[in-house]
Amino acid sequence: MNRTSVAAVCVEMIQVDIWSLGITAIELAKGEPPNSDLHPMRALFLIPKNNPPQLSGNFSKHFKEFVELCLNKEPDNVSLQRAVLSLASILIRF
DSSP: OOHHHHHHHHHHHHHHHHHHHHHHHHHHHHSSOTTTTSOHHHHHHHTTTSOOOOOOSSOOHHHHHHHHHHTOSOGGGOOHHHHHHHHHHHHHHO
C-alpha cells in the first residue's frame, strides 16, 4: 500500500470516528442512539439514505452545533479541528 492510500484510509477513519462521536453524544444526551426503535440492520441501511440525525430538545446551542459538526455526511465538510474546538467550548461551560 502506498503513502497516498494509507493517508486516504487514515482520513476516512477519522471521519468515521467523528461521526461515531456525534452519535455517542446523542446517545448520552437522550439515553439511546438514533433509530434505536428499528432493527439494527434496518438502521444500518437507512443511515446512508436519510439525513443525519439531529439533537433536539433542551440542550445548549453549542452542544447542538457540536453534534451537527460531527454528523456531517459530506466528507470534505467535516472539520476535525472545528469539532474539537466546539467540544472544548462545551466542556469549558460545565
